[in-house]
Amino acid sequence: MTLTLETRDLTIRFGGHVAVNSVSCSFRPGELTAIVGPNGAGKTTYFNLISGQLSASSGTISFDGRDITNLSAPLRTRAGLGRAFQLTNLFPNLSVEENVRLAVQARSGVHYDLLRPWMARRDLIARADAILDQVALGSRREISATTLSHGDQRKLEVALMMALEPKVFMFDEPTAGMSIDEVPVVLDLIGRLKQDKTKIILLVEHKMDVVRSLADRIIVLHNGQLVADGKPAEVIASPIVQEAYLGVTPRSAA
Numbered sequence: 001m002t003l004t005l006e007t008r009d010l011t012i013r014f015g016g017h018v019a020v021n022s023v024s025c026s027f028r029p030g031e032l033t034a035i036v037g038p039n040g041a042g043k044t045t046y047f048n049l050i051s052g053q054l055s056a057s058s059g060t061i062s063f064d065g066r067d068i069t070n071l072s073a074p075l076r077t078r079a080g081l082g083r084a085f086q087l088t089n090l091f092p093n094l095s096v097e098e099n100v101r102l103a104v105q106a107r108s109g110v111h112y113d114l115l116r117p118w119m120a121r122r123d124l125i126a127r128a129d130a131i132l133d134q135v136a137l138g139s140r141r142e143i144s145a146t147t148l149s150h151g152d153q154r155k156l157e158v159a160l161m162m163a164l165e166p167k168v169f170m171f172d173e174p175t176a177g178m179s180i181d182e183v184p185v186v187l188d189l190i191g192r193l194k195q196d197k198t199k200i201i202l203l204v205e206h207k208m209d210v211v212r213s214l215a216d217r218i219i220v221l222h223n224g225q226l227v228a229d230g231k232p233a234e235v236i237a238s239p240i241v242q243e244a245y246l247g248v249t250p251r252s253a254a
């Protein structure tokens with residue numbers, strides 16, 4: 001069965017404010033969907049609803065053939081929804097390499113075994129090494145995770161997500177706060193993830209050049225509602241986006 005992720009009439013209210021308003025949308029494997037819209041449109045809230053950080057007021061979310069609306073965030077992660085978090089899952093006193101190895105170990109289900117040192121698990125070590133190379137952190141492997149530069153921390157977040165081998169990759173402004181020379185590595189990384197046509201990739205992004213270079217599809221949220229959905233060229237050119245959403249917000253125009 002083809003992997004699908006779908007929200008139906010997904011809604012969340014904060015007091016009287018409807019931050020996400022009856023959003024129905026489905027996401028397909030092999031497609032990177034960028035979620036754009038002005039500040040406060042509900043993009044991050046929509047992400048939080050999908051990954052389980054927030055509970056919907058109404059509506060449903062289905063994933064891989066099951067209703068996950070009431071599933072906790074950790075169970076959604078286990079089901080295959082991966083989200084790059086700002087290193088909250090990190091062991092701060094361990095090195096970059098040790099953190100990635102632990103994430104690989106967690107994914108493999110291998111537990112600490114006195115009689116079989118983890119170093120004997122060549123397969124897991126090789127997997128962690130491959131991920132470190134993919135995110136271009138091989139040369140930083142020995143340093144403490146918390147002393148990484150901002151850009152390298154974002155790469156480590158992606159590495160930890162990759163280690164869990166999710167079916168869905170969710171990126172919330174992956175290049176935010178990065179220096180100009182750090183951005184291409186992360187874009188290249190996401191571009192390479194796209195080559196695996198079995199994965200669903202979601203991206204919340206303000207920078208339209210990033211969206212243009214990566215997205216196969218764009219959806220636009222405004223005041224919590226889905227107001228446009230289509231191929232990047234069409235959506236970007238549509239009057240509703242040009243006039244109301246992309247042309248006037250400084251962050252999206254940047």
Ligand SMILES: Nc1ncnc2c1ncn2[C@@H]1O[C@H](COP(=O)(O)OP(=O)(O)OP(=O)(O)O)[C@@H](O)[C@H]1O
Binds near residue numbers: 045
């Ligand atoms: N926990 C919360 N409690 C109350 N209001 C909230 C909460 N989370 C978000 N909101 C409100 O919901 C609306 C949508 O916020 P959200 O952060 O999802 O927008 P966004 O599109 O991601 O914006 P930005 O591009 O600025 O990050 C905003 O008006 C915000 O103030």
